[in-house]
Structure formats: structure tokens, C-alpha cells
Amino acid sequence: MVSKSSPHKSALKEKEGISQPESIGKNSVAQIIQFRKQQPSAQELIDGILKGDKISLSRAITLVESTQPKHLEKANEIIQACLPYSNNSVRIGITGVPGVGKSTFIEAFGRFLTAFGKKVAVLAVDPSSTISHGSILGDKTRMEELVKDENAYIRPSASGETLGGVARKTRETIILCEACGFDTIIIETVGVGQSETAVHSMVDFFLLLKISGAGDELQGIKRGIMEMADAIVINKADGDNIKKARMAKTEFNRALHLFPPKSSGWQPKVTTCSAITHDGIAEIWEMISEYLILTKDNGYFSERRKDQNQHWLLETINEQLKNHFFEHPEIKNLLEENKKAVHDNEISPFAAASILLEKYFR
Incomplete structure (x- = not known):
């Protein structure tokens, strides 16, 4: 047991007799720090x-x-x-519950696309902890082959406090990726709530990944996400799971026919694939290509892009107004006072909000 009078020794120290190699000498470290600045x-x-x-x-x-x-x-x-250099790609949104194999599928799909000359950018939204506010950002690790591909670019981003993990930053990142020459943009959602709605408002084709045996087939799962999907892909259709995947495909096909026709004129399709064996990956791209031909010919593709631009104009105004409100010096002080008053039941949340907004717009 170390006595209280003993000097504290750090566990991180150089071993006596071993000097730093020149590659990490003081001059090199100083140069690296200066370069990063x-x-x-x-x-x-x-x-x-x-x-x-x-x-x-x-x-x-x-x-x-x-x-x-x-x-x-x-x-x-x-x-x-x-x-001026953007708007020249196909934007694909991919969603699905955690564990459905989104990252594995995206890697297989991305490698397939880069194999015949496509340049693929993957924008992966990683959920942030509501407690520590941290994110793992492990998508590059999970897509270890695609990340080494010269024709691919993977950018994981923390969802932060934004509902669903996507906002203005994702929409603007698409523009930058397109200007950089990427002709296929894949956006992977968090897959845990409202992110699907946000991603749907910034992509051309929306793909829902499912697995068989999850208990959703007969219910048609959530009506909202089913109506948004342009295709449902049953992943992990390999080994002993092939038969179950085919049964799930049949059930989902029946469910899709209950929904009204899409304004795009496209009839959503259901297919199966295996991100491990790559079976069905080529067929998914053929399906997306069919969709692009149809919607470009009937004018839906360009009109949807214009509608999306208007949507993000309003979303950006909302976000910047919100940021400006909370960064306002007087509001910051008044907000803390009203939060305490609401906490102590001295005032209702609605009355407190009215006070703050009145002060802000004065």
C-alpha cells in the first residue's frame, strides 16, 4: 500500500534508457500541431x-x-x-431497424456500384447518446472494404439533438458530395423513429430493409414507412433463411397492394437479397434504374427535387430561427429564470414560453 506521503507516479512514462524515435520527436510533434492549426x-x-x-x-x-x-x-x-455543380446524382435513402444489416448491405451494394465505375458517397447517421451525447461513429469500421475503395467516400455523422438524426447538415453535405464528383449518394438513417421522414424528404429513391421472422409480415408494419418506401428488400436471405425470406416477400407484396397508387406512377416492389453472398444485389440496382427511367420520363423526378428544395428552405429558416433564439444574450438569462420557475411550479410552461417569445420579438 502506497503511503499518503509518497509522490504520485503517473502510469504513463518513458522507460529509462529508451529515447523517443525521431519520427515523434519534439520538432515533429510541433510541426504536426502547426499543420493542423x-x-x-x-x-x-x-x-x-x-x-x-x-x-x-x-x-x-x-x-x-x-x-x-x-x-x-x-x-x-x-x-x-x-x-452549380450539384444536382447530378441519384440519392438513395436506406432505412431499417437496428440489426437488419444496413451497414453490411450498404457495403455490398456500394462495392457493386463502384465495380462498374460509379462514385459512391455514403452519409451514415450514427445515433447520439441522450445521456453522454457521444456517438460511436463506427460505420467506417463496419464497412472496412468499401472504405478502402478509391471510388467510395464514407462520412459518419453524429445525430446530435436533431430529431431523427438528419437536418440541414445532411442536406448540404449532399451538395458538397455531388460537387466532388460522387454520382450516387446513399443516406443511411438511424432507423429508430422519425429519421425516415427527414431522409425521405431529401432522396430520390427510398429503400426499406427488412428481415424475415420479425413478426411484421402480416401486419404490414407501420403504415407510414410502408407508404414512403419505393422498395422493400428482405435482407439476410441466405442459408436456412432463404425459405423464410421468400415467404416474407409474398406477405409484403400482399400488404403493398392495399396502399393507394403513388404519385410517381411507380408500383413499389419487394425483393430479397443477401449482403453476405451478394445474391440479389444486382437486381436491386436494376430496380432503382427502372424507377429513375420512369420518373424522369414522366417529370416526377425533377418536380420532386424542386419540392424538396422548397421544403429545405422552410426547414433551414426554422432551424436558424431556433438557433438565433437560444443564442440571444437576453434570452439566455431569462430562459434560466423561467426554467427554474417552471421547475418550482411558480408558472406554467406555456406562460413562460409566452414571456420568452414576447421578449425575443420585442
């Missing part, structure tokens, strides 16, 4: 993005995700410059 200008990042540089793209996305006002201003400049 250097922030490229907005124009440098724009030039890099338009040349297809992934490092410039990553740095620009970091600015988009930042909440600092100076970063927001720089991000807006980059997005505005990249806007």
Missing part, C-alpha cells in the same frame, strides 16, 4: 472539392456540421460556390 481558405476548399479531393470535402463537411458562427459563414460560401 492551419485552416485552408474557403476558396482553397472549393477548388479541392471540384477537383475531387476527399480531404477538402471532409474539411468542408466539418464546417457544415459546426455550430460556430464563423464556421457557418465559411460553410455557406463553400456551398454557394458548389451549388
Whole structure:
């Protein structure tokens, strides 16, 4: 047992007789720190993005995700410059409950697309803890083959406090990825609630991943998500599970025929696949290609893109008003007072909100 008078010794120390190698010497460390402090200008990042540089793209996305006002201003400049070079990809939303195999499927699907020259960007939203506010951001680890592909780019982002884990930052990241030359954008949702609605409002094709034996087949699962889906894919259709997957496909097909026709003119389809054996992956891309041909020919594709732009105009206004409200100096102080008053039952939440809003708009 160490006495109280004994000096504390850190567990992290160099062993006597072993000196630091030159590669991590003091000068090298100082140079690395100095390099990281250097922030490229907005124009440098724009030039890099338009040349297809992934490092410039990553740095620009970091600015988009930042909440600092100076970063927001720089991000807006980059997005505005990249806007003319965007809108030239197919955007695919992929959702499904945790454990359905979204990451494994996306890797198999992404590798299939890059094999014949497609450039694929995967925007994966990782759920944040409501307690510690941390995120694992493990999508690059789960997609270990795709992450090494020169024609692929994977960007995991924390959902933060945004409902469903997607917001303005995801919508703007799509623009940057398109300007960087990626012609296929895949957005993976958190898959735990309202994220599906948000993703559906920014993609061209919405794919719902399911597994057989989950007890959803006869119920047709949640009506809302079924109505949004352009395709239902029964994943993990391999080994002993093939028969169950085929039965699930039949049940989902029956459920889909109960819904009214889509305004796109597309009849949602159900198929099976295995992200492990890659069976059915090619057929999924053929199905998406059929959808794109149909909706571009009947004008639905371009009209939907325009409607989405209007939607995100309103969403951006809502978000910026909310941020401005909570960052207002006078509101910050008054908010704490009213929160305490509400906590102590001295005032109702609605009356407190009226006081704060009246002060803000005065």
C-alpha cells in the first residue's frame, strides 16, 4: 500500500534508457500541431472539392456540421460556390431497424456500384447518446472494404439533438458530395423513429430493409414507412433463411397492394437479397434504374427535387430561427429564470414560453 506521503507516479512514462524515435520527436510533434492549426481558405476548399479531393470535402463537411458562427459563414460560401455543380446524382435513402444489416448491405451494394465505375458517397447517421451525447461513429469500421475503395467516400455523422438524426447538415453535405464528383449518394438513417421522414424528404429513391421472422409480415408494419418506401428488400436471405425470406416477400407484396397508387406512377416492389453472398444485389440496382427511367420520363423526378428544395428552405429558416433564439444574450438569462420557475411550479410552461417569445420579438 502506497503511503499518503509518497509522490504520485503517473502510469504513463518513458522507460529509462529508451529515447523517443525521431519520427515523434519534439520538432515533429510541433510541426504536426502547426499543420493542423492551419485552416485552408474557403476558396482553397472549393477548388479541392471540384477537383475531387476527399480531404477538402471532409474539411468542408466539418464546417457544415459546426455550430460556430464563423464556421457557418465559411460553410455557406463553400456551398454557394458548389451549388452549380450539384444536382447530378441519384440519392438513395436506406432505412431499417437496428440489426437488419444496413451497414453490411450498404457495403455490398456500394462495392457493386463502384465495380462498374460509379462514385459512391455514403452519409451514415450514427445515433447520439441522450445521456453522454457521444456517438460511436463506427460505420467506417463496419464497412472496412468499401472504405478502402478509391471510388467510395464514407462520412459518419453524429445525430446530435436533431430529431431523427438528419437536418440541414445532411442536406448540404449532399451538395458538397455531388460537387466532388460522387454520382450516387446513399443516406443511411438511424432507423429508430422519425429519421425516415427527414431522409425521405431529401432522396430520390427510398429503400426499406427488412428481415424475415420479425413478426411484421402480416401486419404490414407501420403504415407510414410502408407508404414512403419505393422498395422493400428482405435482407439476410441466405442459408436456412432463404425459405423464410421468400415467404416474407409474398406477405409484403400482399400488404403493398392495399396502399393507394403513388404519385410517381411507380408500383413499389419487394425483393430479397443477401449482403453476405451478394445474391440479389444486382437486381436491386436494376430496380432503382427502372424507377429513375420512369420518373424522369414522366417529370416526377425533377418536380420532386424542386419540392424538396422548397421544403429545405422552410426547414433551414426554422432551424436558424431556433438557433438565433437560444443564442440571444437576453434570452439566455431569462430562459434560466423561467426554467427554474417552471421547475418550482411558480408558472406554467406555456406562460413562460409566452414571456420568452414576447421578449425575443420585442
